[in-house]
Amino acid sequence: MTTSTPVLNSRVIGLAHYAARALLESVLARHGATFQQSVTLRLVAVADGPVETEHLVESVVASLKVDAEEAHSVVDELLAAELLAPQESSRVRITDAGRELHETTSAETAPITARIYDGIPTEDLAVAGRVLSLITERANAELAK
Template sequence: MTTTAPTFGPRVIALAHYASRAVLESALAPHGVSFQQSVTLRLAAVADGPVTPAHLVDGVTGALKVDEADVRGTIEELISLGFLAPEEPSLIRITDAGREFYARISATTAPVTARIYAGISDEDRAVAGRVLALITERADAELATLSR
């Protein structure tokens, strides 16, 4: 059986995105965390230290194109869960429980990601990364124009 590669374009990008996100959401569900919570927690986990709420809001709204108020709600949910904590003055830090939880969900999703990307050469990944980064940059510029 010969498989013809689909023409690269918006539909192929969307199908890859939604398939990957569905896998991730399925892996996160048993842990009781949403996709947006995992993205927010990751930003806090990879930071060098406490961050401003604006850092989290900007990072999540920029990545997911969601409303700022939704992200602030997500931050509050993560604080309620004990994964993030306010720190003076006006900073938020990841807690030990948050760091442990982030490590656990990362360990759960890492093998899944490895299976999905298995056999794709470094060269192909680099090309795809450059193309998708350019598409993202252009789409962000268009969104900014439409949002004015």
């Protein structure tokens, strides 16, 4: 095993993603929610109001790299669990229970996130953010080909 500083590559990014996701999923599991549901619920929780269902599905597809059928299924799960509710004919809104779940899981993950990022210089986080955003942009462009 080497102790050299890892070079940023897809493996390093993937390991960081899955480690952080596992932590989030452990919090979500205590509340009976999945990662996909959390991502979908957050998109509605941070919106200014009701969200067009098709726009939500497109956002889930873009975020999670799943097909539209799977994204619709997640929206349906959230509707069935009464975490989202229909609004007009083509929109959904977050319910009080959905907002409570989002706020509770966010509050439970906040101290974990703080511990993970503790001691990392702000400048390093800014560089990492810019680099990862560029990688995401380029990967999305490749997927669109």
